[in-house]
Amino acid sequence: MRWLDLPPIWTAGHLLVLWVLPGGAGGRMWNVLGIALISVGVVLMVWAVTAMLARRTPVMPGQAPEALVSSGPFVLSRNPIYLGDVLVLAGAALWMGPLWGIVLVIPLMAVLTIRFIRPEEARLRERFGGEYDAWAQRTRRWI
Numbered sequence: 001m002r003w004l005d006l007p008p009i010w011t012a013g014h015l016l017v018l019w020v021l022p023g024g025a026g027g028r029m030w031n032v033l034g035i036a037l038i039s040v041g042v043v044l045m046v047w048a049v050t051a052m053l054a055r056r057t058p059v060m061p062g063q064a065p066e067a068l069v070s071s072g073p074f075v076l077s078r079n080p081i082y083l084g085d086v087l088v089l090a091g092a093a094l095w096m097g098p099l100w101g102i103v104l105v106i107p108l109m110a111v112l113t114i115r116f117i118r119p120e121e122a123r124l125r126e127r128f129g130g131e132y133d134a135w136a137q138r139t140r141r142w143i
Contacts (some may be wrong), residue, residue, distance in 0.1 A: 007061060009115055011085040014108045015092055018101045034095025041087030048073045048080040061116045068128045070135045078139050080119075082112045086142075109142070117141065 051072035052059050058066065059081075073080035089108055101111035124132045 006039055006083060006114065007085055007112060010111050010115075011108065014104045016057060017109040018093055018096060018104055020137075021098055021101050022073070030097070030099060031033050032093045034091040035095070036096065037087045037091030041091060043084075044080050044087065045084035048084070061120065065120075065124055065127055068124065068135065070139070071126075074089055074135075075139065077143050078136060078141050079112075079117055082117065082143055085112065 011014075011088040021077045049059050051069050051074060055069050057069060058064070084107055086105055090102055090105050093104065094101065121132075121136070
């Protein structure tokens with residue numbers, strides 16, 4: 001059951017809730033904006049995974065970091081993969097409707113922060129100390 005406690009599963013669960021909510025799409029403008037957010041989210045996730053693999057550090061949550069990745073998308077956010085998850089959900093809410101489904105972003109961000117980001121930050125701080133602290137000072141957790 002541990003595989004159920006992974007960020008993509010949490011994101012998929014929120015997307016499923018969005019999919020079954022009553023209501024319709026918000027119109028062409030919202031559709032275009034939604035597709036744009038989904039696209040940016042996916043690109044951000046792929047870019048971040050590529051940067052992590054290039055530094056030979058694990059991508060899966062809960063594994064010990066081998067390197068502090070602070071370049072590429074990690075200049076913009078300390079958590080670009082999770083930010084990508086949130087952008088995909090927000091984009092889906094705008095694209096698929098109902099527009100009020102955007103409120104699902106809040107619980108997803110809370111779950112990602114509590115279940116994954118805080119423990120990862122603790123592991124990074126323990127492993128990289130001052131180097132991590134300096135990066136965390138200049139780079140926001142989300143955006």
